[in-house]
Amino acid sequence: MSATRNHREPGPPGGSDSTDGTRSEDALESQVSEISPVLVELKVAVPWGTVHAELEQNFKAVARSAKVRGFRPGKVPAKVVRQVFGKRVRGEVTATMVEQGLVAALTKHKLQIVEQPDITELPKIHDGEPLRFTARVEVQPTIEHVDTSELVVYRGDHEVPDERIDAEVENLRKQNAAVQVPEPVRGAKNGDLLVVSYDVVVDGEPKPELAAERRPIELGSDSLLDEFEAALVGAQPGEALSVELTMGDDHPNDELAGKKVQLQGEILELRERLLPELDDEFAKDCGDYATLLELRLDIRKRLEQEATEQSEASQKDQVVDALVTRNDIPIPPSMVRRQQAQMAMEFQSLLGAYGGGMQVNDDLLQGMEKRATRNVRAAILLGALAKQENVSVDETDIERKFKEIEEKTGKNAARLRAEYVGKARDALESQMLEEKLVTLLLSRATIRDGAPPEETTAEPEAGETAPESTP
Numbered sequence: 235m236s237a238t239r240n241h242r243e244p245g246p247p248g249g250s251d252s253t254d255g256t257r258s259e260d261a262l263e264s265q266v267s268e269i270s271p272v273l274v275e276l277k278v279a280v281p282w283g284t285v286h287a288e289l290e291q292n293f294k295a296v297a298r299s300a301k302v303r304g305f306r307p308g309k310v311p312a313k314v315v316r317q318v319f320g321k322r323v324r325g326e327v328t329a330t331m332v333e334q335g336l337v338a339a340l341t342k343h344k345l346q347i348v349e350q351p352d353i354t355e356l357p358k359i360h361d362g363e364p365l366r367f368t369a370r371v372e373v374q375p376t377i378e379h380v381d382t383s384e385l386v387v388y389r390g391d392h393e394v395p396d397e398r399i400d401a402e403v404e405n406l407r408k409q410n411a412a413v414q415v416p417e418p419v420r421g422a423k424n425g426d427l428l429v430v431s432y433d434v435v436v437d438g439e440p441k442p443e444l445a446a447e448r449r450p451i452e453l454g455s456d457s458l459l460d461e462f463e464a465a466l467v468g469a470q471p472g473e474a475l476s477v478e479l480t481m482g483d484d485h486p487n488d489e490l491a492g493k494k495v496q497l498q499g500e501i502l503e504l505r506e507r508l509l510p511e512l513d514d515e516f517a518k519d520c521g522d523y524a525t526l527l528e529l530r531l532d533i534r535k536r537l538e539q540e541a542t543e544q545s546e547a548s549q550k551d552q553v554v555d556a557l558v559t560r561n562d563i564p565i566p567p568s569m570v571r572r573q574q575a576q577m578a579m580e581f582q583s584l585l586g587a588y589g590g591g592m593q594v595n596d597d598l599l600q601g602m603e604k605r606a607t608r609n610v611r612a613a614i615l616l617g618a619l620a621k622q623e624n625v626s627v628d629e630t631d632i633e634r635k636f637k638e639i640e641e642k643t644g645k646n647a648a649r650l651r652a653e654y655v656g657k658a659r660d661a662l663e664s665q666m667l668e669e670k671l672v673t674l675l676l677s678r679a680t681i682r683d684g685a686p687p688e689e690t691t692a693e694p695e696a697g698e699t700a701p702e703s704t705p
Contacts, residue, residue, distance in 0.1 A: 263364070264339035271375045272566040274345065278335040279364040285331055289359070292323045324359050331365050332357070346374040349568040372566040377618040385556040385679035388686040390545045394537040402533045403512070406520050411507035421468035424454030426506050428466065432475075432499025436490060444489075448502060462497050471501045552686060553675045554612050557619075565610050573606035574599075616671050625670050627663045635666060 263279040293312065296319050300310045310318075336351055351369040359365060413427060422428060428451050434444040451457045453466055465477045477497045485491040510516045517529040578599070620626065636650045645653075654662050 262335060262338055264335075264342065266339075266343050266345070269370070271564045272348075272372055274371050274373055276336070276339055276343075276345075276351070276369045276371055277366070278332075278339050278369070279366045280331045280335045281364050282362055285327065285359060285365050286361075288327045288330060289323065292327055293319070296323060328357060328359055328365065332367055335365070335367070336369060340371070345371060348372050348374055348566045372568050374566065374614060375563050377561075377563060377614070380557075380615055380619045380622050381560050382557065382619070382675060382678050383560070385553055385560065385675060387549045387552045387556065387676065387679045387681050389549060389681050389683050390541075390685060391683075392538060392541045392545060394534055394541060398537055399530055399533050402537070403530065406529075407509045407512070407516070408507060410516070410519055411509045413505045413507055415504065416506045419470060421470050422453055422466050422501060422504055424467065426453045426504055427451075428453055428501050428505075429503035430466070430499055430501055432462070432497050435496040435498075437493045441489070446499075459497070462499075466501065469501055471504050474498070474500050548686075549676060549681070550672050553672060553679050554616075555608070556679065557615055557675060558608055558611050561615055563611060563614065565607065565614060569610045570603065570606050573610050574602050577602045577606055616668060619671055619674075620667060623671075623674065625667065625674065627666045627670070631666055632663070635662065 262281060262284070265277045267275045267277075269275055293315055297310060297312060297315045298308050300315055300319065301307050302310045302314060302318055305311070305314070316323075332353065340347060349372040351371045354368045354370065357365050357367040429448050430451060431447050431449065432445060434441045436444075453463060456463070458466075459477075459479070461479050462475075462477050465475050469475055475498070478494065480494050481490045481492060483492040510519070512526060514525045517523040517526045520529055521532075523529045523532065581598075581602070633647075636647050636654075639645065639650055640647055
């Protein structure tokens with residue numbers, strides 16, 4: 235059921251007087267009808283006195299500089315000015331009155347709009363009548379109370395198994411290995427460093443954009459198709475190779491999905507690594523370590539710190555997800571569309587930085603929409619929670635943050651104050667406010683050890699009511 239609110243605004247939005255002897259003190263009328271919790275219809279009537287005053291003011295301004303054949307500039311009779319410039323002036327006044335009327339109505343009804351109002355039909359001025367128009371406006375939902383009870387968060391294991399330490403040490407061995415051409419010459423094996431060139435033919439059509447010239451790879455690192463890597467094993471430099479295969483219909487690259495692919499190439503160079511011995515001398519080469527044990531202990535300390543940070547980040551995400559699940563609110567579709575567009579743009583930039591190789595398909599877009607919906611719902615809830623709990627960021631918080639940044643970056647406080655102005659300052663304060671709110675939520679949440687249960691419920695659509703299970 236829709237709700238309707240009426241309001242009469244005392245005085246015109248522009249505050250002008252008419253020139254017909256009467257003052258334009260008629261009230262601007264506005265009425266709001268709720269179509270949904272995030273969409274309202276706004277009906278506005280700008281009084282004729284206000285419209286008339288704006289018309290007269292604009293006609294006078296035009297008359298002062300009007301150029302009409304047969305009249306000197308500024309001496310064109312008012313009647314002629316209205317005949318020649320009437321359509322243009324009325325159009326300009328209509329736009330001004332609609333804008334001012336909208337601002338006045340939105341302010342008085344305290345509507346938090348999230349998208350430009352959609353004017354169903356541009357009104358026309360009729361002498362002696364109010365200028366009436368109707369607009370549909372997306373608004374933020376009214377949230378009476380944010381429920382922070384029964385939030386559950388899972389804390390992962392911080393323990394680092396010995397296998398991870400071994401893997402880190404092995405990576406260090408590879409980084410410190412000597413590289414040489416094997417003697418005598420032999421076939422390639424996993425772990426070898428190769429330089430390869432190959433051509434790609436898809437369904438009989440050459441694809442030069444998929445080919446490679448002198449591409450360095452480590453055999454066995456899954457940097458090529460499994461079938462091509464398998465063909466490289468045992469091959470020697472200069473030996474021609476050819477592989478034919480049919481790609482699966484679910485291949486992430488649409489150019490290859492479900493098609494026959496032929497790769498033809500050769501190994502141009504083959505080198506092997508000579509790994510250093512695992513001893514104290516190797517540890518000394520890796521840094522300021524006296525023994526191999528010191529190196530392993532330092533690696534463990536670093537990995538445990540990373541595990542702790544990842545666990546804390548996961549708990550923050552979980553508690554926001556739990557808040558979203560707990561609070562059943564609709565969200566404006568336009569906010570989801572903007573968030574999704576921003577995510578897609580960031581993803582495309584990331585692809586460009588890494589040389590492409592993946593396309594934005596329907597599944598990926600659907601995943602972005604779900605995440606965008608969650609992000610928008612979370613932002614609205616956190617904003618409402620900040621008001622509910624009187625949480626804010628003050629100058630003391632900002633100074634404390636500047637000191638933290640100063641310690642990490644070496645920039646002095648004066649330079650930081652100069653950098654963080656305008657939008658940069660707003661973004662910093664928003665980030666700090668979110669950190670405060672998440673900390674508050676974690677303090678109220680039940681924290682359990684172990685991995686979180688897998689999600690099984692789809693994200694609700696924008697503009698709809700969220701279900702009670704996990705989105």
